[in-house]
Amino acid sequence: AQKVTQAQTEISVVEKEDVTLDCVYETRDTTYYLFWYKQPPSGELVFLIRRNSFDEQNEISGRYSWNFQKSTSSFNFTITASQVVDSAVYFCALRRNNDMRFGAGTRLTVKP
Amino acid sequence: DTAVSQTPKYLVTQMGNDKSIKCEQNLGHDTMYWYKQDSKKFLKIMFSYNNKELIINETVPNRFSPKSPDKAHLNLHINSLELGDSAVYFCASSHLPNTEAFFGQGTRLTVV
Numbered sequence: 539a540q541k542v543t544q545a546q547t548e549i550s551v552v553e554k555e556d557v558t559l560d561c562v563y564e565t566r567d568t569t570y571y572l573f574w575y576k577q578p579p580s581g582e583l584v585f586l587i588r589r590n591s592f593d594e595q596n597e598i599s600g601r602y603s604w605n606f607q608k609s610t611s612s613f614n615f616t617i618t619a620s621q622v623v624d625s626a627v628y629f630c631a632l633r634r635n636n637d638m639r640f641g642a643g644t645r646l647t648v649k650p
Numbered sequence: 651d652t653a654v655s656q657t658p659k660y661l662v663t664q665m666g667n668d669k670s671i672k673c674e675q676n677l678g679h680d681t682m683y684w685y686k687q688d689s690k691k692f693l694k695i696m697f698s699y700n701n702k703e704l705i706i707n708e709t710v711p712n713r714f715s716p717k718s719p720d721k722a723h724l725n726l727h728i729n730s731l732e733l734g735d736s737a738v739y740f741c742a743s744s745h746l747p748n749t750e751a752f753f754g755q756g757t758r759l760t761v762v
Contacts, residue, residue: 571748582756585752588749636705636706637695639695640692640694640695645691
């Protein structure tokens with residue numbers, strides 16, 4: 539069975555602080571895909587990144603970076619120099635074929 | 651040019667009623683999903699369809715019946731609505747086997 543764990547329910551930081559959102563996954567498959575989504579207060583789900591199980595390269599996109607480590611089954615997400623607009627619920631997800639499972643989400647609040 | 655569109659956006663109804671939520675995607679994707687997001691923001695997969703064929707039915711009560719008339723549409727019909735059905739329902743679509751899912755804007759269902 540597939541499972542995604544986001545142990546941090548809520549995180550609160552002050553603007554310009556760096557913050558890391560943790561994601562740990564479980565799967566017996568060798569081929570799978572990992573994702574991060576953002577859900578701002580407006581409610582829509584916004585895709586941020588996709589990673590396949592064969593690509594452990596870390597990725598950076600502006601202030602966002604992702605650290606994928608198969609050895610620890612983790613796919614962590616770091617926001618550098620956080621901004622108030624980063625306040626949202628962030629979801630990590632694991633997909634194999636037609637089955638896409640989400641973690642419980644981490645609510646990030648960035649205070650000015 | 652909405653990629654995944656759901657209607658209605660809001661639905662308020664009384665217990666015991668039957669209601670439907672429609673979903674259409676214009677992305678040419680072959681896989682469509684329904685997710686339920688509860689008040690704690692937990693996103694739970696309900697159904698997954700691939701080319702109009704039901705692939706995942708995640709222990710959802712029989713009162714929920716998805717219908718996929720064609721690859722671009724996946725509607726959700728709910729019979730005998732209960733208070734506990736109140737939630738935000740998201741439709742999504744993706745390509746097999748590895749791409750991200752694109753989500754509709756969600757339908758907030760309130761059962762009173």
